[in-house]
Amino acid sequence: MYAQMIKSEATQEDPEKLAAFQARIDAGEKIEPKDWMPLGYRKTLIRQIGQHAHSEIVGQLPEGNWITRAPTLERKAILLAKVQDEAGHGLYLYCAAETLGVTRDEITEMLLDGRMKYSSIFNYPTLTWADMGAVGWLVDGAAIMNQVPLQRTSFGPYSRAMIRICKEESFHQRQGYDIMMKMASGTPAQKKMAQDALNRFWYPSLMMFGPSDKESVHSEQSMAWKIKMNTNDELRQKFVDQTVPQAEYLGLTVPDENLKWNEETGHYDFSQPDWSEFFDVLKGNGPCNRERLAARNKAWDDGKWVRDGLLAHAEKKAARKVAAE
Amino acid sequence: MSSPNAAYPDTPDQATKPKRHEWPLWEVFIRGQHGMSHRHVGSLHAPDADMAVKNARDVYTRRNEGVSIWVVEARHIAASSPSDKGPLYEPSESKVYRHPTFFDIPEEVGAM
Numbered sequence: 419m420y421a422q423m424i425k426s427e428a429t430q431e432d433p434e435k436l437a438a439f440q441a442r443i444d445a446g447e448k449i450e451p452k453d454w455m456p457l458g459y460r461k462t463l464i465r466q467i468g469q470h471a472h473s474e475i476v477g478q479l480p481e482g483n484w485i486t487r488a489p490t491l492e493r494k495a496i497l498l499a500k501v502q503d504e505a506g507h508g509l510y511l512y513c514a515a516e517t518l519g520v521t522r523d524e525i526t527e528m529l530l531d532g533r534m535k536y537s538s539i540f541n542y543p544t545l546t547w548a549d550m551g552a553v554g555w556l557v558d559g560a561a562i563m564n565q566v567p568l569q570r571t572s573f574g575p576y577s578r579a580m581i582r583i584c585k586e587e588s589f590h591q592r593q594g595y596d597i598m599m600k601m602a603s604g605t606p607a608q609k610k611m612a613q614d615a616l617n618r619f620w621y622p623s624l625m626m627f628g629p630s631d632k633e634s635v636h637s638e639q640s641m642a643w644k645i646k647m648n649t650n651d652e653l654r655q656k657f658v659d660q661t662v663p664q665a666e667y668l669g670l671t672v673p674d675e676n677l678k679w680n681e682e683t684g685h686y687d688f689s690q691p692d693w694s695e696f697f698d699v700l701k702g703n704g705p706c707n708r709e710r711l712a713a714r715n716k717a718w719d720d721g722k723w724v725r726d727g728l729l730a731h732a733e734k735k736a737a738r739k740v741a742a743e
Numbered sequence: 744m745s746s747p748n749a750a751y752p753d754t755p756d757q758a759t760k761p762k763r764h765e766w767p768l769w770e771v772f773i774r775g776q777h778g779m780s781h782r783h784v785g786s787l788h789a790p791d792a793d794m795a796v797k798n799a800r801d802v803y804t805r806r807n808e809g810v811s812i813w814v815v816e817a818r819h820i821a822a823s824s825p826s827d828k829g830p831l832y833e834p835s836e837s838k839v840y841r842h843p844t845f846f847d848i849p850e851e852v853g854a855m
């Protein structure tokens with residue numbers, strides 16, 4: 419997902435406090451920033467929300483790549499608005515993380531020097547205009563699968579950020595599918611581009627949910643804390659079930675020979691992605707890892723004089739105000 | 744309400760952390776279209792109030808969500824603490840007569 423392979427932190431605290439905390443969560447209460455919470459809950463959430471925020475920000479790069487080359491002025495305006503939304507999503511999430519006792523610049527630096535991760539999906543290149551369709555349809559589609567249940571997460575600020583984000587996401591997926599519909603019903607060359615985009619993004623999209631975590635203790639703890647709402651396999655299955663008919667409507671073929679409707683289970687059977695590729699991408703060896711991190715570092719370094727200058731200006735103004743009082 | 748540099752004494756790293764030199768955090772309040780009061784919608788960083796309003800417009804009103812924006816620096820907000828919940832709110836629990844349904848008015852009296 420946008421937050422993948424989040425390890426939950428072990429917690430050694432007063433068992434009575436822990437039990438009271440768990441009871442609040444079980445009763446469906448929201449935990450707010452100033453409430454007592456186990457250190458493990460706090461740390462796991464910083465990691466998860468931070469990684470989610472970084473994914474929104476880094477996720478602007480593969481789509482930003484096509485803004486100047488969108489085929490029409492309307493498509494350009496739409497893509498620009500979509501990418502701008504993702505910047506907003508990053509900001510909502512950074513603010514939620516900040517309520518837990520980190521600052522935005524701090525976790526930004528952790529992204530830039532590789533201590534924190536972002537979703538593996540954004541390490542794949544966007545080679546043709548059809549990729550803008552596939553990304554909106556599949557990548558935003560997979561993100562929605564995860565984000566909709568997270569609206570009910572136990573941590574108040576995270577839940578509120580998710581509610582805002584979900585309101586904006588369906589525009590993202592629809593604009594992507596709209597591009598796919600145009601391409602798939604276009605010239606044979608355009609349809610071929612659409613099929614090629616689906617071929618390249620199908621398995622990386624399935625990887626977004628992370629490897630099976632049925633037996634993971636981390637995932638069990640996170641689910642008890644309601645900061646993870648479903649297992650990775652549940653969400654992946656839901657995504658496949660929803661997406662296959664959409665591909666059929668487009669007249670495109672999902673690149674999986676084993677894909678088949680299973681009468682008994684009421685779900686599609688499908689092939690797992692290549693998990694060794696996933697771990698390799700996480701380690702930094704995907705097609706675009708270096709380029710993405712370099713782009714974020716360059717933006718941060720190039721923007722330093724602006725941040726510093728505006729801060730100096732604000733401090734000077736504040737000092738003058740104090741002097742005048 | 745967010746306040747990154749204070750108020751989390753139970754985070755061990757927190758006490759030893761030097762204060763960082765960053766743009767301050769602003770809380771954003773938006774008035775929706777319908778004559779409602781301003782509502783807290785989230786927060787953002789900005790060097791000063793003017794920029795905070797501009798950023799709030801970009802971040803929180805991209806789809807006509809507001810007709811008026813307030814921003815206030817997060818460190819200026821005073822908040823009650825969760826541990827005061829009892830002393831602050833329990834006294835009102837026993838005062839049922841503050842609700843109109845406490846009083847039985849005969850039907851013949853009409854709407855009241």
Ligand SMILES: [Fe+2]
Pocket residue numbers: 474503504507583
């Ligand atoms: Fe997003």
Ligand SMILES: [Fe+2]
Pocket residue numbers: 504558587590
């Ligand atoms: Fe999105």
